Amino acid sequence: xxxxxxxxxxxxxxRQKVDRxxxxxxxxxxxxxxxxxxxxxxxxDFMSLCRDPDLACEATLQPLRRFELDAAILFSDxxxxxxxxxLGLHFVQxxxxxxxxxxxxxxxxxxxxxxxxLTDLKYVIDAVTTISHELDGAVPLIGFxxxxxxxxxxxxxxxxxxxxxxxxxxxxxxxxxxxxxxxxLAVAVTxxxxxxxxxxxxxxMIFDTWGGVLSSDCYRAFSLDYMQQIxxxxxxxxxxxxVPVTLFSKNSSQWLEWIAQSGCDAVGIDWTCELGDARAxxxxxxxxxxxxxxxxxxxxxxxxEQEVARILAxxxxxxxxxxxLGHGIHQDVPPEHVAAFVNAVHRLSxxxxxxx
Ligand code: CP3
Numbered sequence: 057x058x059x060x061x062x063x064x065x066x067x068x069x070x071r072q073k074v075d076r077x078x079x080x081x082x083x084x085x086x087x088x089x090x091x092x093x094x095x096x097x098x099x100x101d102f103m104s105l106c107r108d109p110d111l112a113c114e115a116t117l118q119p120l121r122r123f124e125l126d127a128a129i130l131f132s133d134x135x136x137x138x139x140x141x142x143l144g145l146h147f148v149q150x151x152x153x154x155x156x157x158x159x160x161x162x163x164x165x166x167x168x169x170x171x172x173x174l175t176d177l178k179y180v181i182d183a184v185t186t187i188s189h190e191l192d193g194a195v196p197l198i199g200f201x202x203x204x205x206x207x208x209x210x211x212x213x214x215x216x217x218x219x220x221x222x223x224x225x226x227x228x229x230x231x232x233x234x235x236x237x238x239x240x241l242a243v244a245v246t247x248x249x250x251x252x253x254x255x256x257x258x259x260x261m262i263f264d265t266w267g268g269v270l271s272s273d274c275y276r277a278f279s280l281d282y283m284q285q286i287x288x289x290x291x292x293x294x295x296x297x298x299v300p301v302t303l304f305s306k307n308s309s310q311w312l313e314w315i316a317q318s319g320c321d322a323v324g325i326d327w328t329c330e331l332g333d334a335r336a337x338x339x340x341x342x343x344x345x346x347x348x349x350x351x352x353x354x355x356x357x358x359x360x361e362q363e364v365a366r367i368l369a370x371x372x373x374x375x376x377x378x379x380x381l382g383h384g385i386h387q388d389v390p391p392e393h394v395a396a397f398v399n400a401v402h403r404l405s406x407x408x409x410x411x412x
Contacts, residue, residue, distance in 0.1 A: 059193045065127040066196050066259060069300035069322050069343045071376035077368065077405035078126035079398055080198075082304075083384030084119040085131050089391060091118050102147055103139075106132050112183040113190055120195065122391060123398045127196050127259070130187060130252070132180050134202030134263055137244050138211045140171035151215070158214030162233045170244045173251035180248075181255045188256025199257025201249050203264035203305070204241035204286075205279035208234065220269050227278060234278065242282045246289035253291045253299050260290065261302045261324070268307025275311055284318040302345055306383060309334065316342045326382035332370040343376040348397075350381040353389040357396040364400040373408040 060066070064078040086092055092115060099105050106112055115131040135153050139145035144156030159165060171177055188197050210216070212223040226234050249260050267279040287301055303315055304324030312334055315323050322343035325334055334344055352363045364379075371377045379401045385394070 060196060060258075061193050062126055062195045065378060066297070066300065068376060068378045069259060069302065070298060071340065071343050073375055073409070075406070075409055076402045077377055077379050077408070079379040079401040080125045080127040080129065081119075081381050081385050081394070082129075084123075084125060084129060085115045086385070087387035088385055088389045088394070089118055089122070102133075103145065106136070106183075107179045109179060109182040109186040112179075113186045116183075116187050117190065123395055124402060125195065125398060127198050128187065128191055128194075129198040129261070130180070130184055130200060130257065132183065132200075134200070134207065134265075135210060136177055136180055137171060137201065137241070137248060138207055140176040141168050141211075141244070143211060148215075153210060154215040155211060159208075159212045159237065162230065162236070165233055165237045165240070168237070168240055170240055170247065173248045177248060177251070181251050184252050184255040184257055188258075196258040197256060198259045198261055199249060199252030200261045200263060201245045201286075203262050203267065203279060203303075204238040204245060204282040205270075206264050206266045207241050207245075208237050209266045211237070220266070227274065238278060238282045242285045242289075246286050249286070250289070250291050253294050257299070258294070258297065259300050259302070261304060262286065264303065264305035264308070267305030272311065275305075275308070276314065279305065280311070280314060280318060283320075287319045300343075302343075302378075304345070312337050322376075322378065324380065328382075330370055331367055331377075332372065335371060335374065335376075340376075343378060344371070345378040345380050347380070347382040350383055350386050350389075353381075353385065353393045353397060355393075357393065360393060360397050361400045361404070364397065365404050368401075368405050368408060371408075379405070 064074045067074050068078050112131040116128050120128055135145050146154055148154050173181055191197055209223050262283055264279055267275055283303055292299055300321035302322040302324055303320045306326055309325055309329030316338040322345050325346040327347050327349040331347055348363055348367055352360055
């Protein structure tokens, strides 16, 4: 077993006792950090940063040098899989990700080849190896992927969307074509995550950013079922330790019980759901990750501390809480506010763990 100096995050995911609540932030590496902006400017574009394992490692470690975070997350993107499938990923300044060849017809779906992570996505797997070596057990490393549904929205729409008109029209007019695409993506994601685990990832997170735009029946059929298929196909243990899996569907608290029954170890929740209610609804089945509104980090430090205290009190003294934001950190948040947030979680959570 690799020696881990700080295993609070893994212990909390397995609902074991900890000395203080572990904390990390979705999108913790990124543009709110001046050192990230400098690195990014030096390299030119985001994907070049992802494609170079040493630079991806540097971006991963930057937030850990500043803040006492309890986990590191691989610096990469969810869209590496569709890119490896040949869709031609690029980023348009101010508009976000775009694909040169979006999926427009069934024939394209039939022709999609499932990427081999060790060749087609070698740069990501090499980054995992480099980062886990550099971390040297300081904190656990989180590997990740997008959910099939969320990846499919970008692949079919060709970029970000507000209405999801193209993919939803495919869903209602040609459901079998969409199922074929989601099936291929589920296999691709499973292979990709298992390769990340083999290379050193100690925990896995699946980002389903757009699951919450679906009706209940469609969420189950087009998003959750495929995430469940992935969870079933993952290597759940590596280097003598369990590799916990967290599922995060944004805007999905109405389906919390379903998600908790998927076989995952933890469920990420956004700020629209009260953490104490969430715990009562899922019982002891899973750990919970969340759930401060990222916009709270715009507020003065005393307000940030009040919000942290409120969320800790809502959760109470039970094991199984990983503190996080309810979605990714905004890019214009002052880093000093982040430091205050992380320190507040550690300081204010101690009494909850001392009692039990
Ligand atoms: O969390 C981390 O620090 C690890 C790295 C990470 C990134 N993207 C880096 C990134 C992770 C886990 C992601 C996941 C991701 N990527 C999601 C799911 C999570 C979520 O926030 O809902 C989604 C939907 C994407 C797709 C994507 N990639 C978008 C919408 C964007 C933003 C485009 C923009 O210009 O605003 C990206 C680019 C991206 N991914 C950046 C980073 C640091 C910014 C790149 C830059 O301009 O330097």
